[in-house]
Amino acid sequence: MNRANYSIFKAIADPTRREIIHLLTTGSALTINEITNQFSASRQAITKHIKLLSAAGLIYIEQRGRQRYCHSDVRPLKQVHDWVAGYEQFWTGKLKALGQYLDSENRQKS
Amino acid sequence: MKNSIHKEQFYNHPIEEVWHAISDEKAISTWFITANFKPEVGFKLKFTHEPSGTVVSGTVLEVHKPNTLVYTWIVNDTKVETTVKWMLREESGGTLLVLEHHGFADYKDTAVEMFESSVKGWEACLAELEKHLTGEAE
Numbered sequence: 001m002n003r004a005n006y007s008i009f010k011a012i013a014d015p016t017r018r019e020i021i022h023l024l025t026t027g028s029a030l031t032i033n034e035i036t037n038q039f040s041a042s043r044q045a046i047t048k049h050i051k052l053l054s055a056a057g058l059i060y061i062e063q064r065g066r067q068r069y070c071h072s073d074v075r076p077l078k079q080v081h082d083w084v085a086g087y088e089q090f091w092t093g094k095l096k097a098l099g100q101y102l103d104s105e106n107r108q109k110s
Numbered sequence: 111m112k113n114s115i116h117k118e119q120f121y122n123h124p125i126e127e128v129w130h131a132i133s134d135e136k137a138i139s140t141w142f143i144t145a146n147f148k149p150e151v152g153f154k155l156k157f158t159h160e161p162s163g164t165v166v167s168g169t170v171l172e173v174h175k176p177n178t179l180v181y182t183w184i185v186n187d188t189k190v191e192t193t194v195k196w197m198l199r200e201e202s203g204g205t206l207l208v209l210e211h212h213g214f215a216d217y218k219d220t221a222v223e224m225f226e227s228s229v230k231g232w233e234a235c236l237a238e239l240e241k242h243l244t245g246e247a248e
Contacts, residue, residue, distance in 0.1 A: 009190050087115050087211055094142055095119045095209065098131055101141035102123045105131075 008076050009083075011056035016041060017049045021058055024072035031067050115211040122204035129176035132196050132207075149173045155181055168194075183211070 012018055020035060032050060036043045050070060053059040057076040062069045121128055131137045138145040138157075143166070146156040151173055157166040168182035171193070179196040197208040 084115065091115060091117050091209055091211065095117055095207070097141045098128075098207075099119070099121055101131060101137070102121050102127060105127065 007052075007056045008058070011053050011058055012077075014049070016045075017053055020046070020049055020053060021072050021074070024059065024070055025074060029062065029069040029071045031069055035070065115209075117207075117209040119207045119209075120201070120204055121207060125176045125198050125200045125205045128198055128205045128207060129179075132198075133173075133175070133179055149175070149179060 012021070016039065019039070023035065023038060024030060032043065032047060035050070036046045039046060041049075050059060050061075054061060057073060059070050059072055062071060131141065133147075133149040135145050135147045138147055143157040143159055145158075147153070147170075148155075149170065151170055153170040155166075155168050155170060157168075158164070159166070165186055167184050168191075170179075170181045172178055172180035172195075177198050181194055183192045183194045184190065193210075193212045195210040195212070197210075199206045199208070
């Protein structure tokens with residue numbers, strides 16, 4: 001339940017950012033200009049999205065000569081899976097603890 | 111891919127006792143998590159998990175004693191709002207508790223749709239991810 005786990009949720013909560021990942025995952029690596037050309041948003045807005053995606057680890061940037069190419073990396077999406085798995089375990093444990101609590105309360109009364 | 115958690119648990123205790131356990135500040139602090147809590151709609155709750163220093167904040171959304179308790183659940187300053195729903199039903203010999211924790215359901219179009227989208231390319235990428243996850247699970 002640490003903070004890093006949530007940057008991924010934030011990153012993929014936005015439709016433009018998802019389209020960017022989609023674009024990079026289905027095709028080849030692209031420069032920011034090439035990405036911007038595919039959207040109606042400004043270069044500045046796209047750059048911001050790319051920064052956020054990069055912070056979440058969903059995109060990495062490769063310097064090729066004078067150009068910077070964006071690649072996608074879907075491995076961090078595993079965290080979405082882990083979020084569910086983590087809470088599954090958390091709640092299973094807590095519901096068991098509730099049972100023990102109720103049983104001990106009962107014992108005290110009788 | 112799931113976006114929420116659903117748990118059911120039967121307790122051989124009367125519904126009032128189970129309700130008390132999930133809605134009383136002192137009781138919650140005993141078995142669940144150190145709580146600042148009142149079962150009142152609009153109450154700003156605070157749960158502190160002392161070992162890890164994790165603080166959960168939220169707002170009580172629904173209180174229907176002794177059946178339904180709903181509140182939001184935000185971990186630390188993540189701003190990711192999830193919802194925890196407790197439902198109790200009286201059954202012979204005890205109480206059935208149903209717990210639902212909705213993850214990113216609040217983001218209408220989210221990760222989940224993304225995962226489930228059949229857009230070409232994602233499929234291949236998800237197959238990769240799946241392999242990664244199963245490999246990880248073994």
